[in-house]
Amino acid sequence: MDFHFTPQEEAFRQEVRSFLAEHLPPADDREPETLARWNRALAEKRWIGFSWPREEGGGGGTLIQQFILKEEMSKADAPPLGSDFMGLQWVGPALIRHGKEDQKRRFLPDILASRTLWCTGYSEPAVGSDLASLQTRAERDGEEYVLNGSKIWTSAAHHAKWIFLLCRTSPEKESRYHGITCLLVSMQSPGIEVQPILTLTGNHTFNQTFFNDVRVPVNNRLGQEGEGWKVVMGALANERSGISESTEMERELEALKQLARRSRSGGRPALEDPSVRSEIARFETWISAMRLNGMRYLTNQLRGGHPSSETSVNKLMRGRIEIPMMELATRLLGNGAQEGGSWQERALTFHGTVIGGGTPNIQRNIIAQRILGLPKD
Amino acid sequence: MNFGMTEEQDLLRSEVRKFLDEQSPMEEVRGAADTPEGFSRALWKQLSELGWVGLVTPEEYGGAGLGWDDLVVLLEETGRTLFPSPLLSCVMAGAAILDAGSEEQRRAWLPALADGSCIGTVAVLEEGDSLLPRDLRLRGEPDGDAVVLHGEKHFVAEAGEADLFVVAFRSGDADEALSLAVVEAHAEGVRSETGRSLDPTKRSGTLHLDGVRVGPDAILGSLGEAGPALALLLDRGAIATSAEMLGAAEGLHAMTVQYAKDRTQFGSPIGRYQGVKHPLAEGYVDLECMKSLLYYAAWALEASPEEVPLAASQAKAFASEAFSQMGITGIQLHGAIGYTQDSDVHLYLRRSKWARPAFGDEAYHYDRVATLGGI
Known part of the structure; x- marks a missing residue:
């Protein structure tokens, strides 16, 4: 056991602290322009998507560096690293593992540059903890899927440009985890309707999002058809110590x-x-x-x-x-x-x-x- | 940054576990607990020969020279099997002499403590059962360059078997004007007896001191200046006890998980039901936290002394609460069989009740955590 850090790790900590000294906005200023400035400075350091490989535009940070960065940011009560939380947390890592080259090129730079905002569609009105029983369906029609159903607790769906969702492409067979597919769907698609759900605090963060004959290009499928469960469950070697x-x-x-x-x-x-x-x-x-x-x-x-x-x-x-x-x-x-x-x-x-x-x-x-x-x- | 065990520590753990599994299964534990001494001299001898009794005694005094971060591994394993022995007491007496004693005093007592031929213990508490310095009333009356002790020490582990006691007493009116001295069992005016214990695998009793004369060669450090040494000793006690508690809690938890897999009711192992599996999951969370707090405190003893008081109190407070709860849950998840002599569960419940107050319960330690945390 040894709770000390190497000189290189300490130097990285100092680098983070100097960055904070220069760029941390005042605690009462979280205005959009301020956050945009903050995110640009972070992006320059490649500290947004810090755990992602460098060839994907990430920072290639080691686990220890990720830990130090997160700890220092948290101690300073800094704003989040990048504004697209779901994009950074879920979508990017899944794209890096399962995405085709053109998908990566289309989506990753925007996530890193905070130019986009993703929401995720897992739960449904009748499907919460038992996620594999989801009912939203996508039928193949030529080079498109036709999506029907609804997702609930879709945080930020009313602002999001894209939704990363799980749907069923073939009926539940012997294994419930097969037949689930992961799709990347533009929130501008015709047939999407977002209805707010107020949380008990009175805030509007959640929504229910409805899909009525929403057409999704097959090229927006992440991973193989029927293997969406794997796409969601696998994650990069992120620092997840809490x-x-x-x-x-x-x-x-x-x-x-x-x-x-x-x-x-x-x-x-x-x-x-x-x-x-x-x-x-x-x-x-x-x-x-x-x-x-x-x-x-x-x-x-x-x-x-x-x-x-x-x-x-x-x-x-x-x-x-x-x-x-x-x-x-x-x-x-x-x-x-x-x-x-x-x-x-x-x-x-x-x-x-x-x-x-x-x-x-x-x-x-x-x-x-x-x-x-x-x-x- | 590395918060994991070394290969040597993993090896020590597996050796100790193998030894105890083979030599001290539960029938042996129960048998030893039934003897007048409360432990097996034969196993004690083997333990000493393996170098485990003197694990943290420096090599120049006949020990293995390892650290407290290694010791907690050993104590975790003796706790897991409820192994009855004076190990913890001997370690405590040795630590007091090493921390506070002179070179001569160390040479006089440590080798015998390390090789198991001398059973040592510490005698701190009095009738009021308080660890606070101001509540230690036993006074050392000066007599030339010696002191004379008149009084009683209570809740002394291994009181009936010990050859040597490290006794805490007062040498002035200020709260912290405390002293430590070695009192040998055969000295004039020393008498001790074993009391009744809720936990048959642990013995403690009362030490009577009727005009015991303690010469300068037996006083550890200077009279009235052992406050810090005693505080450190109590922290060591809290950490060592937490290690045994963690092991015992792990033993109890593993046994209960196994029972939940084996016992079938309503056509299914009971571990399938959330009413059973959820408390076991919470127990796992408790074990993880006990480990983290304990290992950190043991590391602090070796590498970061200023963190010891807070780390020791957090470890012992958490262990006291969590192990007690696990004792209660363990019986309930076993159902009626848990309420019998035949089942070993009650031995773990008893151990939780023995260990909770030892070197301070959660009320004592949380209050200390609050004070150290600035409130």
Whole structure:
């Protein structure tokens, strides 16, 4: 065990810090022009798509460099690296692995340059955790597919130029994972309708997106017909330790301590309430555990292992920590919490964070079945 | 950056595991726990000969000279099988003498502790069961260049079997005016007895000190100045105990997962039902966190001393809460068979109850985490 970094790694950290000193916009300025400037500066460093191979326009960053970059950005509460979150997270890596040359040339540069915005279509009204039972269908008609059905929880579909979606091209046979195909569909296509769904916070991030006889060129299929499941499940060797999430939570914890310092609980200063002290200490301990878990997983990846089901561990930890943390914050605010405000906003938002990417029960299934070897239910 | 075990550590783990699986299966554990001493002298001798009792004793004092990041691997394995032995106590006594003792004192006691011929332990707690310095009331009354001890130490591990006690006592009114000294069991005025223990694989008892005279050759460091050494010793205790807890929790979890695969009800292994598999998944998350916090604390002991107090408290607080919960869950997932003497589950439940308060429970350690974290 050794928690030190090599001189080269330290030099990279310094490079990131100098970049932040020069380019980090003020915390209260997230205007579109500001973010565009930020993204241009990042793109020049190839820090957008940093994990992608250099020949695909990415940064070719090593796992350790990715970790350092994410950690420093998170510590500084910097804006995201690139504006096309779904494009960078899902679409780009899938294109790099499964895309044809012309597909890569068409889509990757725009994702990296923040010129496009992707949304993803997985869930459907009747299909959530059990993704393989999806019903949206595409029928082949010459050089086109004709797409019918609807996708739900399509974040940013009302702004997106493209959607990366899974649909069924042949009926469910013995294996439910066959017959699913991945298509790249322009959101400008005739027959697409986007209806907003407000989240419980009142924000419009989600939508339901309808497809009525939407014609999609066969050339917009990613991977082979019927093999879409593989396209979505495979990912690049991204740094997926969850360490930067723990850095984010360390910042939340610091803010919670500040709140506790100026709050009262049960008629006395909150910090004199042993239950408040022990709760905060528990959060601090859990966040440490999460960061250290991430470092063990990263070490495993550095030694050639593949990140897989262990990411569910930190996802569950995040759920254990975030909601109770916000519960304590709203309790400390007392009746003041009725008035709304940033804590209240976050207290509500975290309920979504915990569900996104698979509910806690799904994460528990993954651990029980894939790691502990218990039978599928 | 590297947060993984070395090949040597993996090898140590597999050797210890093989030894314990072969030599100390659960029938042997139960048998040893039933003897008056509570452990097998024959196995203890083998353990010493393998170099594991003196694993962290420097080579010049007859040990293997390894670090605490290696020791936790050994303790994790002894915890996994609930191996009854005075290993943890001997390690603690040796660490106190190494940390606080003079060259002469180290040469006098460490070789015998390392080769297993002398059983050592530490005696800190008193009737009030508090680890806070201000609550240590036993006072060393000066008598020339010696001190005289009158009083009792409680919850002393291996009290009945120990040949040597490292005793903490007070040498002034300030909270931290504490001292450490070696008291041998055969000295005049020393008496000790084993008490009842909820966990048959662990022994502890009371040390009675009736006018025991401690000469300057047995006082570790200077009188009244052992506060920092005692604090470090308690952190070592928290870390060592967390290592045994992690191992025991892993043993219990593995046993319960196996049961969930084997036991069939309603036409299916019970591990197929989410009411069973989800608590087991949560247990896995707990084990992962226990490991990370523990290994980091052990690393800090070797490489980053200023981080030890926080890391030790986080590891022990988490382990105390998580292992206790796993003890409860373990019984419930086994159902009625878990509530019998025949099943080994209750031995793990008992161990969780022994280990939770040892070197501080979660209330103590979370409060310390809060203080160290600036609140």
